[in-house]
Amino acid sequence: MGRLVGIDLGTTNSLVAYVDPATGRPVCIPGPHGSPLCPSVVSVDADGSVLVGESARQRLLTQPERTIYSVKRLMGRGLADVQDELTLFPFRIAPESQQVIRVRLGEKTYTATEISALILRELKAWAERHFSGPVDRAVITVPAYFNDAQRQATKDAGRLAGLEVLRLVNEPTAAALAYGLHEKQRGLVAVYDFGGGTFDISVLKLISTSEGDIYQVLSTNGDTHLGGDDIDNLLLARARQEILEHYALDLDEHPATLQELRRDLIRAKHALSDSDSATVTFPLPSGSVYTRELRRADFEAQVAPVVDRTMQPVKQALADAQLKPGQMDEAVLVGGSTRIPLVRRRVEEYFHRAPHCELNPDEVVALGAAVQASILDRGTSNMLLLDVTPLSLGIETMGGVVAKLIPRNSTIPASAQELFTTGVDHQTGIDLHVLQGERELARDCRSLARFTLKVPPGPAGLARVEVKFLIDANGILEVHARDLRTEESRRVEVQPSYGMTDAEVERLLEESIDFAEQDFAARQLIEARNEAETILRATEKSLAEEASREMPVSERRAIGRAMTALRDAWEGSDYKLVRTRTDELNQATAHLAELLMNRVLHATVEGKRLDEV
Amino acid sequence: MGQTQTKPVIPAACWSCNFDTGREHFCTACGRIQPLAPGADFFSFFGLPQKLQVDAAELEKQFHALSWKLHPDNFGQAGKRERALAVERSSQLNDAYRALRDPVRRVEYLLQRAGLRKEGATKQQAPPELLQEVFELNESLEELREARQSCNGAQQAAPLRKKLEAAQLNFEGKLGEVDAQLAAAFGQWDAALAAAAGEAQRAELMARLNEILNRRSYIRNLVANVQKELAEGIV
Numbered sequence: 001m002g003r004l005v006g007i008d009l010g011t012t013n014s015l016v017a018y019v020d021p022a023t024g025r026p027v028c029i030p031g032p033h034g035s036p037l038c039p040s041v042v043s044v045d046a047d048g049s050v051l052v053g054e055s056a057r058q059r060l061l062t063q064p065e066r067t068i069y070s071v072k073r074l075m076g077r078g079l080a081d082v083q084d085e086l087t088l089f090p091f092r093i094a095p096e097s098q099q100v101i102r103v104r105l106g107e108k109t110y111t112a113t114e115i116s117a118l119i120l121r122e123l124k125a126w127a128e129r130h131f132s133g134p135v136d137r138a139v140i141t142v143p144a145y146f147n148d149a150q151r152q153a154t155k156d157a158g159r160l161a162g163l164e165v166l167r168l169v170n171e172p173t174a175a176a177l178a179y180g181l182h183e184k185q186r187g188l189v190a191v192y193d194f195g196g197g198t199f200d201i202s203v204l205k206l207i208s209t210s211e212g213d214i215y216q217v218l219s220t221n222g223d224t225h226l227g228g229d230d231i232d233n234l235l236l237a238r239a240r241q242e243i244l245e246h247y248a249l250d251l252d253e254h255p256a257t258l259q260e261l262r263r264d265l266i267r268a269k270h271a272l273s274d275s276d277s278a279t280v281t282f283p284l285p286s287g288s289v290y291t292r293e294l295r296r297a298d299f300e301a302q303v304a305p306v307v308d309r310t311m312q313p314v315k316q317a318l319a320d321a322q323l324k325p326g327q328m329d330e331a332v333l334v335g336g337s338t339r340i341p342l343v344r345r346r347v348e349e350y351f352h353r354a355p356h357c358e359l360n361p362d363e364v365v366a367l368g369a370a371v372q373a374s375i376l377d378r379g380t381s382n383m384l385l386l387d388v389t390p391l392s393l394g395i396e397t398m399g400g401v402v403a404k405l406i407p408r409n410s411t412i413p414a415s416a417q418e419l420f421t422t423g424v425d426h427q428t429g430i431d432l433h434v435l436q437g438e439r440e441l442a443r444d445c446r447s448l449a450r451f452t453l454k455v456p457p458g459p460a461g462l463a464r465v466e467v468k469f470l471i472d473a474n475g476i477l478e479v480h481a482r483d484l485r486t487e488e489s490r491r492v493e494v495q496p497s498y499g500m501t502d503a504e505v506e507r508l509l510e511e512s513i514d515f516a517e518q519d520f521a522a523r524q525l526i527e528a529r530n531e532a533e534t535i536l537r538a539t540e541k542s543l544a545e546e547a548s549r550e551m552p553v554s555e556r557r558a559i560g561r562a563m564t565a566l567r568d569a570w571e572g573s574d575y576k577l578v579r580t581r582t583d584e585l586n587q588a589t590a591h592l593a594e595l596l597m598n599r600v601l602h603a604t605v606e607g608k609r610l611d612e613v
Numbered sequence: 614m615g616q617t618q619t620k621p622v623i624p625a626a627c628w629s630c631n632f633d634t635g636r637e638h639f640c641t642a643c644g645r646i647q648p649l650a651p652g653a654d655f656f657s658f659f660g661l662p663q664k665l666q667v668d669a670a671e672l673e674k675q676f677h678a679l680s681w682k683l684h685p686d687n688f689g690q691a692g693k694r695e696r697a698l699a700v701e702r703s704s705q706l707n708d709a710y711r712a713l714r715d716p717v718r719r720v721e722y723l724l725q726r727a728g729l730r731k732e733g734a735t736k737q738q739a740p741p742e743l744l745q746e747v748f749e750l751n752e753s754l755e756e757l758r759e760a761r762q763s764c765n766g767a768q769q770a771a772p773l774r775k776k777l778e779a780a781q782l783n784f785e786g787k788l789g790e791v792d793a794q795l796a797a798a799f800g801q802w803d804a805a806l807a808a809a810a811g812e813a814q815r816a817e818l819m820a821r822l823n824e825i826l827n828r829r830s831y832i833r834n835l836v837a838n839v840q841k842e843l844a845e846g847i848v
Binding site: 166167207209211212214372375376377378381384385386407410411412413414415416470471472473534535537538541586589590593594596597600601 | 674677678680681682683684685686687689690693694695698700701702703704705707708710711
């Protein structure tokens with residue numbers, strides 16, 4: 001089995017990290033340029049070859065029409081969502097985009113998911129080079145405020161990159177994990193995460209129990225449409241305006257120049273974090289030179305509205321946690337944009353304490369992801385993450401009103417059940433529309449998915465279908481339906497409103513020219529073998545448990561036969577056979593798994609009956 | 614002779630050995646985990662009787678202890694079926710904790726199960742003895758809104774704000790009173806349960822709890838409105 005890493009798939013930069021077994025500490029993996037930062041920029045050549053990272057960033061200046069940056073802002077979004085951003089980005093949206101945006105890079109169009117997959121593949125290659133061995137599993141971080149579609153798009157991107165995504169972790173929680181390990185903090189912690197494209201605030205409680213440390217998220221809030229990019233856009237807009245007025249030059253006609261100006265303005269922005277002024281000296285295509293001194297005071301006045309926008313989610317998160325700012329024991333800063341002195345001052349003023357920034361704000365999320373990856377790898381740990389879902393989940397009812405099923409900030413996994421029946425005679429399907437958001441009306445909330453429950457025809461009101469909405473540990477929705485009359489239960493395939501179905505992702509995997517070099521079947525075999533290895537190890541472990549003695553001998557023998565059959569298939573190269581034998585072993589060990597689970601639960605509840613009297 | 618709780622008498626046969634499981638988590642005969650009963654009782658998940666007074670710290674400890682055992686992260690190396698079971702179980706744990714940790718949610722849950730309240734519906738009942746004060750409050754709110762819009766708004770607004778702040782304090786006090794009534798009713802309920810009270814007495818207590826909840830809802834709404842109005846105009 002290949003190795004496992006933690007990945008921060010950021011708007012501006014992406015990183016990959018792992019836990020060094022020698023020290024037990026997480027560490028970032030450097031790329032070919034020596035830096036652990038991989039700019040989230042992708043460029044596609046005329047011959048179809050792909051550049052990712054620093055080399056692609058250079059291309060932004062020379063061939064902006066083939067290059068894309070900040071693709072994270074397009075993930076899980078439809079065309080209508082990004083209209084206002086389009087004017088400031090050089091890449092072109094393909095006109096046929098509607099619910100899933102396609103971007104034109106050179107001759108081909110790509111979805112945001114595919115582009116993100118290219119970034120992930122690059123990081124995977126960095127890691128494989130570092131380990132001199134395969135890497136096939138990852139924990140990937142997402143903004144805490146990402147909705148279901150955005151999360152699913154991230155998971156799909158991982159899959160397309162050839163990575164099994166073990167878990168999506170919220171960025172502030174990952175940062176808390178890295179800090180908790182580093183600083184050994186306990187108590188109430190506020191994580192203020194201001195990155196390139198997204199803003200998150202999470203309020204956590206860190207507790208030590210006899211089993212280990214618990215990182216419990218109490219509330220989270222944010223804006224997935226707010227980040228350092230907005231500050232850059234403000235600077236760029238003003239500069240363009242000044243150039244238009246003073247030099248009669250419209251930079252919209254010079255896209256490459258616009259990108260160069262953007263780069264220089266960003267450099268100046270960075271400089272202003274350490275100095276009171278920075279000068280931009282920019283040669284224009286017309287021959288004149290645009291010279292501008294940026295003073296910190298002016299800069300702060302100009303970008304204050306963007307920083308102010310971060311405070312509303314902060315207030316809401318604290319209100320939801322029923323806490324006051326002064327009650328926080330610690331405040332932590334994450335994300336490149338927190339280097340701006342104005343931001344630090346605001347956070348310090350609000351929480352009445354100097355915020356932590358000892359860990360590199362660019363690296364801390366990847367480090368946390370690596371820690372979570374190692375927790376999952378070992379299957380047991382002395383750290384436990386209890387995260388929450390950021391948005392309320394509901395279904396549309398009569399009159400376009402949303403009935404809330406799972407409130408925001410519910411600890412995940414979380415679920416809710418609803419009973420449905422038919423309204424008219426001979427009705428064979430019940431249509432459901434699932435949404436995320438806090439508003440009363442469906443049209444003001446975010447459409448998540450639609451599906452139809454099939455019911456056998458009959459008189460109205462006879463059908464009784466119980467639907468379970470489950471938000472898993474990744475914050476992604478699963479739907480299960482149970483016909484109460486037949487007791488049949490099954491997983492419901494939903495049609496996502498802003499993303500691809502499993503079948504579509506599967507097709508992309510098969511069709512992708514980029515991955516043609518890797519034989520599809522060979523990759524499937526690797527995946528199937530990994531799954532087989534996992535269940536074989538787990539079965540061996542279970543058979544060694546005392547509780548397994550309760551199994552009848554015939555069952556033990558059946559399991560043994562299934563294991564042998566699977567091992568045989570593993571040796572071969574037929575991935576479908578490996579999968580079949582894996583399923584068979586799964587079935588053979590079903591009873592055993594329940595026996596062990598039963599034991600675990602019995603032991604816990606048995607000894608802890610509370611007596612109120 | 615009343616029972617301590619009415620349990621639905623739905624025969625539940627174990628899917629494996631056909632024994633009557635009585636809707637427990639595990640079949641008492643063969644020990645297999647049972648499918649989660651629809652609308653499973655959150656109190657019994659924590660091994661608690663349906664009493665309304667709950668030690669919050671103790672509940673949290675239980676929650677943490679069960680989280681360690683059930684969280685999907687601790688099944689990273691386990692087979693598919695175990696992992697699916699862990700997700701199901703921990704979601705039930707989280708749902709149960711969410712329902713029980715907040716006293717108001719807790720009693721709402723109890724009443725929902727008894728069929729007295731519909732999930733998500735909040736009924737508000739204006740306490741008749743407060744009608745006069747509520748009327749005056751609404752007047753003040755209206756005056757403040759108008760003052761804000763007029764030209765010498767700041768001048769007029771100041772004394773109105775003072776009046777509203779006083780009203781806010783007043784209603785927050787009332788909210789405190791209602792909460793105290795609720796707490797007292799919790800005690801009565803628990804006592805009734807311990808004394809194996811009959812159907813009629815429990816029904817009466819539940820009706821009272823329901824009524825207090827509705828009043829609380831109304832007053833809390835008032836306080837929220839005033840807070841919102843006062844917060845406006847503050848940057």
